[in-house]
Amino acid sequence: MAAAPAAPVAAAAAAAGHRFDFDVIVVGAGIMGSCAAHAAASRGARALLLERFDLLHGLGSSHGESRTIRDAYTDARYPPMVRLAARLWADAEAESGGRRVLTQTPLLSLGPRSSAEVLASIRNAAGAEEVDDLGARWGGAFRVPDGWVAAVSERGGSGVLNATEAVKMFQELASKKGAVIRDNTEVVGIRRGPAEGGGVVVTTSAGEEFRGAKCVVTVGAWASKLVKSVAGVDLPIQPLHTMVLYWRIKPGHERELTAEAGFPTFSSYWDPHHVYSTPSLERPGMIKINCHGGPPCDPDSRDFVSGGGDVAERVAQWIDEFMPGHVETAGGPVESLPCMYSMTPDEDFVIDFLGGEFGEDVVIGAGFSGHGFKMGPAVGRILAEMAMDGEARTAAEAGVELGHFRINRFDGNPMGNAKDL
Numbered sequence: 533m534a535a536a537p538a539a540p541v542a543a544a545a546a547a548a549g550h551r552f553d554f555d556v557i558v559v560g561a562g563i564m565g566s567c568a569a570h571a572a573a574s575r576g577a578r579a580l581l582l583e584r585f586d587l588l589h590g591l592g593s594s595h596g597e598s599r600t601i602r603d604a605y606t607d608a609r610y611p612p613m614v615r616l617a618a619r620l621w622a623d624a625e626a627e628s629g630g631r632r633v634l635t636q637t638p639l640l641s642l643g644p645r646s647s648a649e650v651l652a653s654i655r656n657a658a659g660a661e662e663v664d665d666l667g668a669r670w671g672g673a674f675r676v677p678d679g680w681v682a683a684v685s686e687r688g689g690s691g692v693l694n695a696t697e698a699v700k701m702f703q704e705l706a707s708k709k710g711a712v713i714r715d716n717t718e719v720v721g722i723r724r725g726p727a728e729g730g731g732v733v734v735t736t737s738a739g740e741e742f743r744g745a746k747c748v749v750t751v752g753a754w755a756s757k758l759v760k761s762v763a764g765v766d767l768p769i770q771p772l773h774t775m776v777l778y779w780r781i782k783p784g785h786e787r788e789l790t791a792e793a794g795f796p797t798f799s800s801y802w803d804p805h806h807v808y809s810t811p812s813l814e815r816p817g818m819i820k821i822n823c824h825g826g827p828p829c830d831p832d833s834r835d836f837v838s839g840g841g842d843v844a845e846r847v848a849q850w851i852d853e854f855m856p857g858h859v860e861t862a863g864g865p866v867e868s869l870p871c872m873y874s875m876t877p878d879e880d881f882v883i884d885f886l887g888g889e890f891g892e893d894v895v896i897g898a899g900f901s902g903h904g905f906k907m908g909p910a911v912g913r914i915l916a917e918m919a920m921d922g923e924a925r926t927a928a929e930a931g932v933e934l935g936h937f938r939i940n941r942f943d944g945n946p947m948g949n950a951k952d953l
């Protein structure tokens with residue numbers, strides 16, 4: 533999907549009487565950048581999407597075959613964004629001719645009744661109802677101790693998103709709307725355009741330059757590095773090396789744990805481990821069960837062999853405690869795939885204008901803290917509107933509060949937003 537080289541782009545823009553090569557230049561083609569490029573191009577903007585690696589590579593955060601979409605958030609400010617995203621996921625599937633990237637499943641939240649987090653997540657999930665027969669559901673897959681609470685939601689748009697397919701879908705839709713997409717193009721600089729012309733100039737490691745009216749930066753785990761180097765701004769976003777773990781389902785139980793049989797995505801709040809899972813779907817006979825988080829890493833020099841730390845041991849411990857009859861832990865996970873989180877101290881996103889000399893010409897979407905994928909289409913729309921209109925009207929209409937995503941929440945306050953729980 534590589535585009536024409538830079539010089540013809542600039543020449544074509546100049547010939548058409550445009551002051552800029554592009555209206556919106558998006559840096560980083562993970563889910564956020566791909567959705568932002570699609571949203572901008574859908575509004576008629578001349579959009580350019582730049583990606584440093586091959587498209588759909590596996591070195592960032594948006595690859596693989598499963599991400600949960602769920603509104604069972606402990607923080608009540610997120611469900612409106614999930615609902616907006618769910619609507620936009622459906623719109624995108626329809627726009628792409630009925631392609632399916634979302635498999636709907638029930639949603640299960642469980643944890644000790646003493647956990648404020650599990651209670652809040654149940655309260656905030658649409659249609660979640662406490663169940664007292666968990667041991668009898670799904671072939672008795674869960675062994676839940678006394679004092680635990682479990683709630684199931686059969687609606688609310690929860691399910692499993694095929695991550696790589698979803699990124700591909702948005703890139704293809706963006707391209708159809710006229711966006712130019714360039715891979716193997718690393719952005720190394722963003723600077724103000726000349727005083728008389730304004731806008732921004734985006735430079736690449738190959739020495740190319742693109743002039744844009746606006747720029748959206750969605751570079752995932754590289755956000756702190758890039759923003760520091762182009763604007764001198766410190767974003768407290770820590771990359772974590774995390775793992776996607778697939779476990780073998782014990783013989784005879786393979787079907788019970790499938791999405792097709794109605795097995796849920798689930799989240800277990802078991803201090804100190806937040807364990808989550810998607811039903812058996814993409815790898816028959818296996819189920820993905822993971823632990824939220826991972827050890828800090830440098831995105832440019834990760835340890836792909838042992839970088840995941842003790843995540844697999846912690847998940848195995850959880851499985852042996854709560855799903856011992858259905859999932860095999862002997863020998864460890866059958867497959868482990870590396871991935872990255874971009875953690876903020878408060879685990880809230882960063883969605884804001886970069887400010888400083890860039891004012892409202894550069895918008896940043898970063899720090900998605902291991903829970904951003906489901907929000908991709910909503911975040912992309914918000915970033916595109918901020919770049920093009922200076923405000924995100926869709927967010928306001930959907931009741932999505934953006935105030936707690938601002939960069940200045942960290943000013944003199946390294947931990948960011950206070951949490952009620």
Ligand SMILES: Cc1cc2nc3c(=O)[nH]c(=O)nc-3n(C[C@H](O)[C@H](O)[C@H](O)COP(=O)(O)OP(=O)(O)OC[C@H]3O[C@@H](n4cnc5c(N)ncnc54)[C@H](O)[C@@H]3O)c2cc1C
Pocket residue numbers: 559560561562563564565582583584585591592593594595598599600601717718719720750751752753754758774775776822871872873897898900901902903904905906907
């Ligand atoms: C194991 C795992 C499980 C997860 N599970 C869930 C889940 O169930 N539900 C959920 O909602 N979220 C989940 N997440 C989180 C979600 O996947 C991320 O929040 C989301 O993918 C972040 O997308 P992004 O576009 O910000 O980052 P990325 O996908 O990393 O995209 C950033 C892109 O920018 C590119 N880039 C970087 N620097 C440059 C540069 N200088 N020039 C050009 N391009 C550049 C990178 O190569 C990359 O392609 C999970 C994450 C992981 C790792």
